[in-house]
Amino acid sequence: MPMISSISPNNPAETGPRCRDIIYKGDPRVETYKRDAVMAGDPDAVVRPRDMQEVIEVVKWCNGNGTPLTVCGARTSMTGSSVAEGGILLATDRFNKIIDIGEKEGRGYAIVEPAVIAKDFQRIVEEKGLHYPVAPTSCDNAFVGGTVATNATGEDFYKYGPTRSFVREVSFIKADGTTGTFSRGSSAPPAAIKGHGGYFLEGFEIDRLIGSEGTLAVITRIVFDLLPKIPKIFVMLVPFPSHIEALSFIDETNKNNYRPRAIEYIDTFAISLMKTCDACPKFTDDIKACLYIKDESFDGPLEPIIEKWFELISKALEKYPHLLEQTIIAVTDKEKENLHALRHQIPQVISETNEKIEKAGGGKVSGDWWVPKDKMLVTMKKTYEEALPLNIDFTMYGHLGDGHPHTTYLCRTSEEKAKVKELVKLQSRRAAELGGGVAGEHGIGKIKHDLLKIQYPSDVIAKMKELKQKFDPKWILGRGNILDL
Ligand SMILES: Cc1cc2nc3c(=O)[nH]c(=O)nc-3n(C[C@H](O)[C@H](O)[C@H](O)COP(=O)(O)OP(=O)(O)OC[C@H]3O[C@@H](n4cnc5c(N)ncnc54)[C@H](O)[C@@H]3O)c2cc1C
The missing domain is CATH 3.30.465.10 (Uridine Diphospho-n-acetylenolpyruvylglucosamine Reductase; domain 3)
Known part of the structure; x- marks a missing residue:
């Protein structure tokens, strides 16, 4: 198979794909394109086409030569899907109109x-x-x-x-x-x-x-x-005295078919991360979980909707008036930005911590599994029972309204990582058995092939391979993503 190195600057350019902007391996600019959010690749060259004709030329050249071609956007993938392990990396960044x-x-x-x-x-x-x-x-x-x-x-x-x-x-x-x-x-x-x-x-x-x-x-x-109109939106941050009470509140809204725009969960550990943000209010120490609820109105005023939610929350926090008092309701842009910043402080601190623990040989292990809403409460309880005794920093936060928590374990050592990976596999298997999924939002990429096999029986995976074969008979596109070659 001809390697892309055959078009290195030492070789005649006409042997390579016709593209005016090719960055060869060894050029420091390649570094920018090597990584996504979880792993580094090693492309032989990066092409940055200026028009679609150049994309076609590059694709045809790769197909003709059997050279792997990985397409990338902003490379924020959490699964290694936008990194190239050899071959050409096609950066789409010029197509931004x-x-x-x-x-x-x-x-x-x-x-x-x-x-x-x-x-x-x-x-x-x-x-x-x-x-x-x-x-x-x-x-x-x-x-x-x-x-x-x-x-x-x-x-x-x-x-x-x-x-x-x-x-x-x-x-x-x-x-x-x-x-x-x-x-x-x-x-x-x-x-x-x-x-x-x-x-x-x-x-x-x-x-x-x-x-x-x-x-x-x-x-x-x-x-x-x-959508043909811009909605008016408000956001609430509601403190709860325990995980169970917060989770039960979500369960109750699901059962009653209340469908706000978003409902997100923040557990005790995630609250401690949120507290590192300057904008975080002085919550009392007995707050063990929070819900971040967002709702909207397209035509009428927001007030009746806010009142409806406040009524539901007041009922849930009947025995805890001091927690009800700490509920934050954000309506103005500035207030909403502050709450948004608080919520986003959680992945931000996790990512910073990950950089530190990776240097020490550990690293973060995350689950992307989800379960049907009616299985959420029982699954979350079970997950805490499994995770907390490990004595590893652990958090569940995020899209609980959809039964999709971000489970994150911050492992100190490679041994801890290996152990936790097995646990996440077990939890993913359970999620699939309960009718949920192993990859709620981040996909499979290069690092989660084992989960695909948990999710689907072999005949479904065979159909996926047939589809791949039909589109890309030489398997040059996104090699290493989703399916084994
Ligand atoms: C801090 C952080 C938070 C995140 N939060 C979320 C979240 O809330 N929800 C969520 O779903 N994901 C999230 N992600 C994952 C990631 O951001 C998303 O998957 C995002 O959609 C990837 O966009 P990108 O432009 O970075 O794509 P890339 O990472 O560059 O590529 C991702 C995949 O798309 C393919 N691809 C890109 N462009 C093209 C194209 N033009 N043609 C064909 N294939 C293409 C690549 O080959 C690769 O397989 C998060 C990631 C980070 C780092």
Whole structure:
């Protein structure tokens, strides 16, 4: 198999793909493209095409030479999916145009290139009086192309579902260099569901590409559905005296079919991380868990909705009036920003801690499993029973409304890491057996193949391999992601 090193600067450039911007291995600029959020790769070259014709040339060249081609967006992946272990890394960052935003037949739409930053996209859409509700925590950096390729979810999944729910059309380049567009026409997207990892074999052709982690095609243009109005939003931070009471409150809202925009859980350890933020209020020490609740109104005033939530919370905290007094309700932009900063302090501190413990030989181990809402309370209890006796810093926080906690273990040593990885595997298996999933939002990438085998029987994995074979017979795209070669 010809190696990409055959187009190193010492060799005639015409033997390589026709692309005006190629950075070769050894050039310090390659360093920028080596890592995602969890691992480092080692690409032989990085290409930064200036137009789609160059992308086609690169893809065709790789296909012709059997050279692995990894596509990357902003490289915030949590699974190694955007790093290249050899071969060419195709950086999409030059394709960052918003082509059109508008409204047609009462429905908003946006036509965009893949490298538009998710946060910028949301802001620009709002400037047009429309709304796009999917924002992963990484939205300050992640590209919309990356969010489609991973079917990313944000805290507002609870009401609005994942990226898939808003993707109407995707244009792409296949491994052989041919171009195409998949559209769902005027049909509704599949019911919103958290991720299971691997390819989505139901729905429409477009659904194979969404969440395919760069393994089926290069996404070159996306048409998103938008909400036709900007909602008024408020956020509450509600303290609870115990995990059980906070979790029971979520369980109760689920049972009663209350569907706020988001409902997130923050456990005792996560509160201690939140407290490292200057904006954190002086909570009393008996607060053992918090809920971060976000709701909205499109047409009427917010007050009746706030009152409804306050009534529910007052009932839940009947015996703890001093906790009710510490409830924070954020309505103005400034107040909401402060609460948002508090919530986001948690992954921020985890990431900083991880850097330190990695240097000492340990590191963070995270679970991405989720369970159906009615199994959430019992699963969380069990998870605490398993995790706390390990005497390792451990937290569960995040999308509990969807039965999808971020379980994070901060391991001090490689031995602890190995032990915890086995535990997370067991918990993922249990989640799958309960009807949930092993990969709620981060996908499979290069590091979670074992979980895919837990999630699906071999005949389903065989169907996924058939699909891969159909799109990319030489398996050059996103090699190492999702499926074993
Ligand atoms: C701090 C932090 C918080 C996060 N929070 C969330 C969260 O709340 N929710 C969530 O879902 N995820 C989250 N993530 C994971 C990650 O940010 C998302 O998966 C995001 O969608 C990736 O976007 P990206 O542009 O960085 O893609 P990359 O990491 O560059 O790529 C991810 C995958 O998409 C493929 N890809 C990228 N662009 C294309 C393209 N144009 N065509 C084909 N394939 C492509 C890549 O090959 C790769 O497989 C978080 C990550 C971090 C570091």
